[in-house]
Amino acid sequence: xxxxxxxxxxxxxxxxxxxxxxxxxxxxxxxxxxxxxxxxxxxxxxxxxxxxxxxxxxxxxxxxxxxxxxxxxxxxxxxxxxxxxxxxxxxxxxxxxxxxxxxxxxxxxxxxxxxxxxxxxxxxxxxxxxxxxxxxxxxxxxxxxxxxxxxxxxxxxxxxxxxxxxxxxxxxxxxxxxxxxxxxxxxxxxxxxxxxxxxxxxxxxxxxxxxxxxxxxxxxxxxxxxxxxxxxxxxxxxxxxxxxxxxxxxxxxxxxxxxxxxxxxxxxxxxxxxxxxxxxxxxxxxxxxxxxxxxxxxxxxxxxxxxxxxxxxxxxxxxxxxxxxxxxxxxxxxxxxxxxxxxxxxxxxxxxxxxxxxxxxxxxxxxxxxxxxxxxxxxxxxxxxxxxxxxxxxxxxxxxxxxxxxxxxxxxxxxxxxxxxxxxx
Numbered sequence: 001x002x003x004x005x006x007x008x009x010x011x012x013x014x015x016x017x018x019x020x021x022x023x024x025x026x027x028x029x030x031x032x033x034x035x036x037x038x039x040x041x042x043x044x045x046x047x048x049x050x051x052x053x054x055x056x057x058x059x060x061x062x063x064x065x066x067x068x069x070x071x072x073x074x075x076x077x078x079x080x081x082x083x084x085x086x087x088x089x090x091x092x093x094x095x096x097x098x099x100x101x102x103x104x105x106x107x108x109x110x111x112x113x114x115x116x117x118x119x120x121x122x123x124x125x126x127x128x129x130x131x132x133x134x135x136x137x138x139x140x141x142x143x144x145x146x147x148x149x150x151x152x153x154x155x156x157x158x159x160x161x162x163x164x165x166x167x168x169x170x171x172x173x174x175x176x177x178x179x180x181x182x183x184x185x186x187x188x189x190x191x192x193x194x195x196x197x198x199x200x201x202x203x204x205x206x207x208x209x210x211x212x213x214x215x216x217x218x219x220x221x222x223x224x225x226x227x228x229x230x231x232x233x234x235x236x237x238x239x240x241x242x243x244x245x246x247x248x249x250x251x252x253x254x255x256x257x258x259x260x261x262x263x264x265x266x267x268x269x270x271x272x273x274x275x276x277x278x279x280x281x282x283x284x285x286x287x288x289x290x291x292x293x294x295x296x297x298x299x300x301x302x303x304x305x306x307x308x309x310x311x312x313x314x315x316x317x318x319x320x321x322x323x324x325x326x327x328x329x330x331x332x333x334x335x336x337x338x339x340x341x342x343x344x345x346x347x348x349x350x351x352x353x354x355x356x357x358x359x360x361x362x363x364x365x366x367x368x369x370x371x372x373x374x375x376x377x378x379x380x381x382x383x384x385x386x387x388x389x390x391x392x393x394x395x396x397x398x399x400x401x402x403x404x405x406x407x408x409x410x411x412x413x414x415x416x417x418x419x420x421x422x423x424x425x
Contacts, residue, residue, distance in 0.1 A: 001258050002216045004243040007223025008262040008319030010270035011241075012297075012306060014331035015263045016040025018411075019056035019219050020418055022261070027214040028064045028206070029057025032249030033239040034221030035072030035104055036081075037129035041293070044418050046090050053078050055219050058085060058093040065093050066202055069100035070239060070249020072134045073146065075191040097195060098202035098251065099147040106187070107166060107179055108133040114174040135238035137162075146199055149192035159184050203251030210256060218246035218257070224319035225270070233361050235274025243323050262325035262407070264316050266333040266397075268309040269297050275364040278309035278345040285309075292335045293416070312345045312369075313404035318358030320407045328405065329421075330398060331413040339376040342397060345369040346404060374400060382415045387424050390414075 005022065007013045020042045023029050036052040043049075044059055053074060057063040067073060078097075086092050108130030116128060137143040142162055148154050159181055167178045209216060220241055225231045227241045239245070247254040267288060268278050280288065288308045289297040297306040320328060336342055347370035348355045350363050354370060377391035384390055387398075390412075402409045413421045 002210075002218060002246075002252065002256045003259040003261060004218040004220065004246045004257055005261045005263065006220040006243045006246075006323050007241065008264045008316055008323055008325065008328070009223045009268060009312075010225045010276075011222035012269055012271065012293075013223060013263040013265045014329075014413060015220070016042045016051060016056045017331070017413065017416065017418065017421075018261065018263050018329050019217060020044065020059065021421060023057040023060055023063055023217060025215060026057065026063060026217040028066060028209055029055040029217045029219055030066040030068050030202075030206075030246075030250045031055045031071050031219050031221070032068040032246045033070040033241065034237065035129060035131050035134065036074050036077045037072075037127040037131045037237070040219075040221075041416075042418075043416050047088060049085070049088070052081060054081050054085070054093075054095070057217065057219075058095070059090060061091055061093070063093070065095045066200075066206075066250070067095070067097040067101055067198075068202060068250040069098040069102075070245065071098075071101055072104045072131055072239070073097065073101045073195075074104040074130070075195050079194050095198055096200040096202060096205065097146060097198040099145070099199050100202070100251070101146050102134070102138050102143040103146060103149075103188075103191065104130050104134045105144070105184075106130075107162075107184075108137070110176070111166070111169070111174075114170075114176060118174065132238045144188070146195060149188060149195070155188060156185065159188070206250060206252050210252065216252075216256075218243070218250055220246065224322050225274075225315065227322070230322050232274040232364060235272055260324050260326050261329060262320045262323045262327070263329045263331060264320070264401075264405075265331050266311060266336055266401075267292065268312050268315070269306040270309075271304065271306050275361065275367065276307055276309060277315070277348055277364070277367045277369050278312040279307055280309050287338075288335070291338060292332060310343045310345060310369075310371075311401060313401065314345060314348055314356060314358050316401075317356075317405045320405055325407050327410040328402075328407045329411040329413065330401065330409050333394065333398065333412055334381050334414040336397075337377060337380050337394075340378065341373050342376050343371045343373050344400070344404075346372045382420065384414060385422065387412060387422050 039050040039052045055065040057065045111133040113128045222241045226237045243260045348367035377393040
């Protein structure tokens with residue numbers, strides 16, 4: 001059986017914790033898209049960890065963790081992150097890397113930074129991790145697959161072509177130092193030696209695992225609003241964040257995905273630019289930011305403050321629909337216990353018209369929130385083990401969100417720890 005865990009909003013919904021929890025019931029956990037530009041925070045018996053490239057199953061010795069072909073593979077980062085786990089006392093996990101994954105190179109990171117510098121005030125708010133240049137090269141067919149590291153002739157021809165194309169940009173657009181073929185080849189040889197123990201024909205491996213009845217978990221990065229097709233374009237990431245892409249990014253048939261768990265925060269948060277209809281500002285935002293997450297609303301990769309806002313029913317309903325959610329997990333409900341009243345955004349006003357369906361970006365930029373205010377519960381709900389034991393107003397808040405979205409909320413998270421989650425039923 002295959003389950004996908006994905007974000008229904010802007011990312012940072014708490015997917016890492018949910019994946020870590022559901023991994024107990026899994027044999028294989030796969031990262032199927034994205035790169036090291038975003039992180040999943042996990043708190044367990046080993047400590048507090050922010051994973052950026054590794055799947056969230058690496059803390060269990062019964063799990064095979066996989067980097068799928070859809071991932072932007074930064075090999076030095078992968079090796080460093082794996083070693084950091086071991087140094088922290090975590091038993092070294094079993095990790096496989098798809099031979100069809102493509103390699104994120106240092107020049108991708110440089111080109112990302114150079115482009116943000118060139119755009120200045122009109123930049124896209126990139127994390128400067130090289131993601132957009134990487135995926136641009138992948139679809140322009142000038143990327144480097146892991147398998148090509150082991151064929152010197154193919155690799156040398158690829159690098160020569162890359163240098164020719166990139167040096168035109170570096171010299172005439174960015175006015176930066178040029179790439180040197182010999183230096184790139186030396187770097188790629190070091191990557192080959194480092195990654196060799198992990199390389200696998202992942203698609204074939206998963207095919208056999210499915211035949212053997214293994215439980216497989218697909219782990220996505222970011223959320224629906226960052227999808228390049230269906231998100232808030234152009235303030236999006238460069239790979240699909242949807243569960244449907246999980247089949248492509250892992251190398252399995254789409255019909256194998258039986259369950260899709262969409263993770264949603266009890267309020268809204270976002271990193272980077274773009275329309276954010278339910279956003280709040282000033283002291284109100286700073287208080288929510290300080291109380292949110294397990295250590296505040298700050299990026300796990302960048303450390304930069306996240307934009308925050310109240311729960312957005314329009315965006316969340318859309319996000320769950322695009323993901324194809326079969327169930328929803330509502331996270332960080334405990335962060336709202338300080339509020340007398342809690343606004344939720346139940347519609348968008350655009351040019352005098354009230355919308356309940358999430359519009360395309362052009363209209364979204366003119367949208368204003370339509371608020372409904374609910375009473376707060378003014379109570380710390382950490383430690384509560386049953387949903388029925390939550391304060392009345394807390395239960396009503398969850399039920400109101402569930403009604404607006406139409407998808408069943410099967411789990412409610414009321415703390416950052418691995419076991420601080422309540423199954424409803």
